[in-house]
Amino acid sequence: MNFSEFNFNSDISKGVKIAGFREPSPIQEEAIPLILDGIDIVAQAHTGTGKTAAFGLPILEKIANSEVEKALIITPTRELASQVSDELYYLGRFAGIRTLAVYGGVGYGRQIALINKGVQIVVATPGRLRDLYQKGKIDNFNPEIVVLDEADEMLDMGFLEPVKEIFEYIPQNRQTLLFSATMPEPIKDLAETLLYNPEYISVVSDEDSTTNNKIEQKYYVIEESQRDDAIVNLLESEDYDKALIFCRMKREVDRVAEHLKALGFNAEGLHGDIEQMDRDEIVKKFRRDKIEILIATDVAARGLDIKGVTHVFNYHIPFDPQSYVHRIGRTGRAGKDGKAITLVSVEEFKELKRIQKDVGAAMELAVLNVDGGEISDEDIESLKFKISSIDVVDGVEDIIEKLECKDRDEMLKKLLSYTINSERVGTSDSIGYDRDETDRLYKEYLSEQKATKRKKGRRN
Numbered sequence: 400m401n402f403s404e405f406n407f408n409s410d411i412s413k414g415v416k417i418a419g420f421r422e423p424s425p426i427q428e429e430a431i432p433l434i435l436d437g438i439d440i441v442a443q444a445h446t447g448t449g450k451t452a453a454f455g456l457p458i459l460e461k462i463a464n465s466e467v468e469k470a471l472i473i474t475p476t477r478e479l480a481s482q483v484s485d486e487l488y489y490l491g492r493f494a495g496i497r498t499l500a501v502y503g504g505v506g507y508g509r510q511i512a513l514i515n516k517g518v519q520i521v522v523a524t525p526g527r528l529r530d531l532y533q534k535g536k537i538d539n540f541n542p543e544i545v546v547l548d549e550a551d552e553m554l555d556m557g558f559l560e561p562v563k564e565i566f567e568y569i570p571q572n573r574q575t576l577l578f579s580a581t582m583p584e585p586i587k588d589l590a591e592t593l594l595y596n597p598e599y600i601s602v603v604s605d606e607d608s609t610t611n612n613k614i615e616q617k618y619y620v621i622e623e624s625q626r627d628d629a630i631v632n633l634l635e636s637e638d639y640d641k642a643l644i645f646c647r648m649k650r651e652v653d654r655v656a657e658h659l660k661a662l663g664f665n666a667e668g669l670h671g672d673i674e675q676m677d678r679d680e681i682v683k684k685f686r687r688d689k690i691e692i693l694i695a696t697d698v699a700a701r702g703l704d705i706k707g708v709t710h711v712f713n714y715h716i717p718f719d720p721q722s723y724v725h726r727i728g729r730t731g732r733a734g735k736d737g738k739a740i741t742l743v744s745v746e747e748f749k750e751l752k753r754i755q756k757d758v759g760a761a762m763e764l765a766v767l768n769v770d771g772g773e774i775s776d777e778d779i780e781s782l783k784f785k786i787s788s789i790d791v792v793d794g795v796e797d798i799i800e801k802l803e804c805k806d807r808d809e810m811l812k813k814l815l816s817y818t819i820n821s822e823r824v825g826t827s828d829s830i831g832y833d834r835d836e837t838d839r840l841y842k843e844y845l846s847e848q849k850a851t852k853r854k855k856g857r858r859n
């Protein structure tokens with residue numbers, strides 16, 4: 400199928416052409432005609448399927464033809480709001496269509512002024528938009544088309560209430576489109592209450608399936624204390640252009656980012672506690688290849704469509720199988736190859752197995768040989784970094800005295816040797832245990848767990 404079959408207005412067609420879209424993606428093929436016909440839709444599609452243009456193009460077309468004056472798109476995160484607003488601006492600019500991203504963490508003034516001046520498309524996060532409506536700042540903004548983008552993420556992030564409240568301010572006479580990667584019950588209920596007689600569309604993309612053979616998936620079984628060294632060694636041995644490293648917590652993002660920067664990697668961290676302006680700047684730089692490594696939490700990286708990510712690293716395995724699918728889908732996009740590398744400790748091995756089973760991930764165990772186990776410059780930098788962040792504990796002076804070591808240099812050498820040796824758990828010249836060792840350690844771990852449970856049982 401060709402885009403010309405949609406008979407778009409010439410300005411919109413020009414935008415599509417300049418964006419380099421040749422053929423509509425499956426979701427576009429299905430959704431665009433329905434949306435043009437004014438039908439409400441519930442579409443199951445992930446990011447990467449072309450879903451933004453699937454709802455965006457018919458909206459732009461209707462605005463360009465003056466069939467519709469205003470549209471609203473609600474997204475779970477600020478980053479996604481910016482991204483969607485940018486893409487729609489880009490596609491609709493020849494028709495002079497103005498878009499605006501509206502989100503919290505920045506001042507109200509500019510957003511209110513632009514909405515009241517009449518931008519046609521507002522892309523907003525739920526919290527800020529609800530605020531604006533409740534405070535009566537935008538009482539003349541009455542969109543005729545409303546899109547709920549990544550509805551399941553909004554549910555996960557606790558945004559269903561603000562979304563429902565927003566709809567109290569929106570005219571009943573509207574077209575409503577709901578996009579979601581998964582369809583849990585609360586989302587189905589939401590669709591039933593907010594949409595009128597919707598058509599259901601489902602598109603399974605490469606990203607939905609971890610059998611996407613364009614993404615090579617490996618995992619390394621390591622000791623907890625080896626995580627930093629493993630990530631450094633892997634970055635050095637992998638031929639990456641752009642890499643995303645996923646952490647579970649904001650604190651961890653900061654720590655890993657600092658560590659990698661201290662070792663001279665071109666890396667930045669991204670999470671919700673970083674100022675909005677800085678976050679935008681970081682994403683922009685990563686997009687434009689000015690930053691090579693982005694370390695992020697799941698939430699911060701949600702929905703981000705960044706071209707050219709060759710590697711995804713899971714510094715920690717994600718909490719649930721769907722996040723694994725979301726994470727690795729950041730690479731191997733648009734027909735390109737990608738690599739997804741996961742670090743797991745023996746304690747996390749169960750979670751890894753669950754992911755393999757639940758999403759059928761074809762992950763292979765890997766072992767990385769590192770140069771001869773010698774102490775490298777990176778080891779020293781890494782040690783310097785770790786030492787610099789350690790507080791001197793009370794009582795250390797006492798211990799030094801009690802050790803009665805006359806030669807402090809000698810003692811320092813011994814202490815350093817002790818530290819280095821204890822850091823190099825497992826074989827010092829490799830990262831990751833092989834299959835036999837992994838199986839042995841996992842069995843040992845399981846029997847320890849059983850023994851602990853039994854002990855607890857007896858005590859109760």
Ligand code: AMP
Pocket residue numbers: 419420421422423424427445446447448449450451452486704
């Ligand atoms: P999305 O699923 O909306 O996040 O889109 C993923 C990426 O695909 C974005 O970079 C879009 O610009 C791009 N894209 C969307 N539709 C098409 C198309 N028909 N042909 C080529 N690229 C597309």
